[in-house]
Amino acid sequence: MLRVAVLVSGGGTNLQAIIDAVENGTITNTQIVGVISNNKNAFALERAGRHGIPAQCISPKDFETRDEFNRVFLDKVNELNVDLIVLAGFLVVIPEMMIREYRNRIINIHPSLIPSFCGTGFYGLKVHEAALERGVKVVGATVHFVDEGTDTGPIILQKAVSVEEGDTPEILQRRVMEQAEWKILPQAIDLIANGKVQIVDGKVSIAQ
Ligand code: GRF
Secondary structure, eight states, X not given: OEEEEEEESSOOHHHHHHHHHHHHTSSOSEEXXXXXXXXXXXHHHHHHHHTTOOEXXXXXXXXXXXXXXXHHXXXXXXXXXXXXXXXXXXXXXXXXXXXXXXXXXXXXXXSSOTTTTOSTTOOXXXXXXXXXXXXXXXXEEEXXXXXXXXXXXXXXXXXXXXXXXXXXXXXXXXXXXXIIIHHHHHHHXXXXXXXXXXXXXXXXXXXX
């Protein structure tokens, strides 16, 4: 059974997609054992509560230094005794010591087809604003392993979504969430939970 912690900062629609997928059997061999947010007002915490998933809040703002936060944050994650950490809209930089300790056991969902529209400053609506500004015809989402860079780890799954006439950043964001994010993040967790994901020479290979 894959023990999973989900880290969130906002509305939690990706968390909800994971919860629903575990409950309806789309994700097998997996238990969400905890949700952690840096934002005490995140609706994602409400979503966890409704499904009986232990949820807690920890924010860098509550600590004198980032190092102190990083240590307590890592301790809290370690207490959950998880096999996989899922970043689902988590807006806090993951401490390098956590990345080292959970090498290739942290995944993230990014709302673009990496390497487009990613890296520092590309998050949430900003990603979709940049895509519309550039005039691309296809966007999408990416699930990738987290390494020391920003959106630079090995890519696990991607799914393309069309840009349509009249799209606003909000409309495009919603379509990418509905048609891509909420599908490939649960799919990636199920593949990992069933031992189908390997990293070979820095690239992901998925067993059929
Ligand atoms: C999503 O757009 C996701 O791609 C990005 O942050 C947002 C989180 O949304 N990483 P939610 O909190 O899952 O609704």
